[in-house]
Amino acid sequence: xxxxxxxxxxxxxxxxxxxxxxxxxxxxxxxxxxxxxxxxxxxxxxxxxxxxxxxxxxxxxxxxxxxxxxxxxxxxxxxxxxxxxxxxxxxxxxxxxxxxxxxxxxxxxxxxxxxxxxxxxxxxxxxxxxxxxxxxxxxxxxxxxxxxxxxxxxxxxxxxxxxxxxxxxxxxxxxxxxxxxxxxxxxxxxxxxxxxxxxxxxxxxxxxxxxxxxxxxxxxxxxxxxxxxxxxxxxxxxxxxxxxxxxxxxxxxxxxxxxxxxxxxxxxxxxxxxxxxxxxxxxxxxxxxxxxxxxxxxxxxxxxxxxxxxxxxxxxxxx
Numbered sequence: 001x002x003x004x005x006x007x008x009x010x011x012x013x014x015x016x017x018x019x020x021x022x023x024x025x026x027x028x029x030x031x032x033x034x035x036x037x038x039x040x041x042x043x044x045x046x047x048x049x050x051x052x053x054x055x056x057x058x059x060x061x062x063x064x065x066x067x068x069x070x071x072x073x074x075x076x077x078x079x080x081x082x083x084x085x086x087x088x089x090x091x092x093x094x095x096x097x098x099x100x101x102x103x104x105x106x107x108x109x110x111x112x113x114x115x116x117x118x119x120x121x122x123x124x125x126x127x128x129x130x131x132x133x134x135x136x137x138x139x140x141x142x143x144x145x146x147x148x149x150x151x152x153x154x155x156x157x158x159x160x161x162x163x164x165x166x167x168x169x170x171x172x173x174x175x176x177x178x179x180x181x182x183x184x185x186x187x188x189x190x191x192x193x194x195x196x197x198x199x200x201x202x203x204x205x206x207x208x209x210x211x212x213x214x215x216x217x218x219x220x221x222x223x224x225x226x227x228x229x230x231x232x233x234x235x236x237x238x239x240x241x242x243x244x245x246x247x248x249x250x251x252x253x254x255x256x257x258x259x260x261x262x263x264x265x266x267x268x269x270x271x272x273x274x275x276x277x278x279x280x281x282x283x284x285x286x287x288x289x290x291x292x293x294x295x296x297x298x299x300x301x302x303x304x305x306x307x308x309x310x311x312x313x314x315x316x317x318x319x
Contacts, residue, residue, distance in 0.1 A: 055161075056160055056161025056162075057079065057115075057116040057117035057137070057159075057160055057161075058079055058116060059079065059081045059113065059114060059115045059116050059117070060076075060079045060080050060081065060115060060116070060117045060118075060119065060160065061080070061081060061082040061083070061099055061110050061113055061115040061117070061118045061119065062080060062082070062083050062084065062087070062118075062119040063083075063084045063099065063100070063101065063102070063105060063118070063119060063120050063121065063124070063127075064084065064119050064120070064121060064141045065083075065084060065086055065087045065088070065089075065292075065296050065298070066141075066143060066149070066152075066296050066297045066298035067119045067139075067141055067152070067156055067298070068080065068083050068084070068087050068093055068119075068298075069089055069090070069093075069296065069298035069299055069300065070152065070153050070156050070157075070166075070169075070298050070299060071156065071160070072090050072092065072093065073153075073169050073298070073299040074153075074156075074157050074162050074165040074166045074169050075162070075165055076160055076162055076165075077090070077092055077093075079160065080093070080096055081096065081097070081113045081114075081115060082096055082097045082098070082099045082109070082110065082113045082115070083096045083097075083098065083099065084098065084099065084100065084101045084102075085098045085099075085100055085101045085104075086101055086257075088257075088292055089292060089293075089296070089300070097109065097113065099113070102121050102123070102124065105120075105124060105127045107127060107130050110127075110131075111130075111134060111136075115136060116136070116137065117136075117137050117138065117139060117159070117160070118131055118136060118137070118138040118139070119138070119139045119141060119156075120138050120139070120140055120141065121140070121141055121142070122140045122141060122142040128140065139156065139159055143214060143297045144212075144213060144214070144234075145212070145213060145214055145217050146177070146214045146217035146218060146221065146297075146301070147217070148214070148297075149173075149214060149297045149298065149301055150170045150173060150174055153166055153169060153170045153173070153299070154166050154167060154170050157169075157170075169299065173299060173301075173302055176302045176306075177221055177301075177302060177305060180221055180222065180223075180302075180305050180306055180309050181221050181223075183223075183309070184222065184223030184309055184312075184313055185223075187223055187313050189223055189224060189225040190224055190225065190248075190249035190250045190285075190312055191224075191225050191227050191246070191247065191248050191249045191250070192219060192224035192225060192226060192227060192248055192249065192250045192251070192252060192312065193208055193227050193228075193238070193243060193246065193248035193250070193251045193252070193280065194208060194209040194215060194216075194219050194224075194226065194252050194254070195207065195208050195209075195238075195251065195252065195253045195254065196208070196209065196215065196253075196254045196256075196294070196295060198253075201271065202271065203240050203271060203272070203274065203275070205237070206237070206238040206239070206240075206243070207235055207236070207237065207238070208228055208235070208236045208238040209226060209228065209234070209235070209236070210226075210228050210229075210231040210232065210233035210234055210235060210236040211226055211228055211229035211230055211231050211232050211233070212232045212233055212234055213233075213234035213235075214297045214301070215234070215294075215295075216229070216234075218301060218304060218305050218308060219308065221305050221309075222305050222306075222308040222309035222312055223309055223312050223313055224250065224308070224312045227243075227246040227247075227248045228246070240274075240275060243275060243278060244275060244277060244278060247278060247279055248278060248279065248280045249279050249280055249283070249285065250280050250285045250286075250287070250311070250312060251272060251278075251280040251281070251285065251286045251287070252287050252288075252289060252308065252311060252312075253268060253286070253287070253288045253289070254289055254290075254294040254295060255268070255288060255289070255290045255291075256290070256291060256292045256294060256295050257292065265288045265290075268288045269286045269287075269288060272286045287311045289307055289308065289311065291304070291307075294307075294308075
């Protein structure tokens with residue numbers, strides 16, 4: 001998990017070894033593979049869980065905020081009958097029944113909603129077993145890289161019977177990311193520390209993006225060079241000594257699940273002032289960006305990447 005103490009349902013609990021992603025709806029008998037049209041050598045494996053039918057599901061429960069956003073993005077939000085406790089976007093999601101999260105799914109409430117598909121995290125083994133016993137199909141989700149976001153969008157669309165709309169949404173998303181990459185391609189790539197968690201009033205327990213995962217990919221697409229690119233993990237516990245040694249030109253701190261006023265942002269930036277020898281601090285290039293779009297790997301990743309690109313290249317990228 002990227003940051004278990006703050007937002008447990010946004011990401012899986014452990015970083016995985018880089019490799020092809022397998023998103024499973026589980027189960028024993030029905031297997032098909034889907035080649036992603038834009039990713040050479042990438043194959044998405046989808047299995048139909050026990051009790052699955054060929055009819056598109058009409059009552060979907062999603063415990064994964066990223067997939068909830070994908071379903072709304074392709075125009076099927078009306079099929080959702082329940083979401084996780086951490087779903088906040090789009091606003092319509094906040095009006096749906098809450099069914100817990102990654103660590104505390106409310107199984108009885110999920111069953112009471114009579115779903116014909118449940119979107120779960122791949123690590124929720126106990127919940128998957130309960131759904132199997134109840135004969136309820138599920139779609140097992142795991143996120144890794146930026147490429148996995150677009151592959152998941154297509155797979156989810158195919159699973160709920162909206163493949164064409166999902167393909168169009170994915171094509172648009174990929175095109176927008178490509179446009180950002182193109183805009184920054186010839187600009188200098190500042191060495192960047194991307195932080196997504198720390199103790200509120202100190203530089204203790206700093207969680208930073210390592211050189212693997214969608215945050216790292218987003219940073220690279222935005223025209224930055226990750227100072228921890230050589231550490232092939234999603235999350236790095238970064239000490240101040242490590243940060244001083246890596247000498248980032250820019251520090252970007254992500255805040256989510258909250259809002260900050262100008263005073264809050266200034267105080268957050270001032271915490272970094274103790275590292276005066278770091279170029280980012282010395283040159284006043286410490287930035288605080290606020291919003292769930294930075295940590296929910298769904299369609300809003302385009303917005304997040306564009307905002308990050310603007311911070312890294314304020315003269316070359318418009319918001």
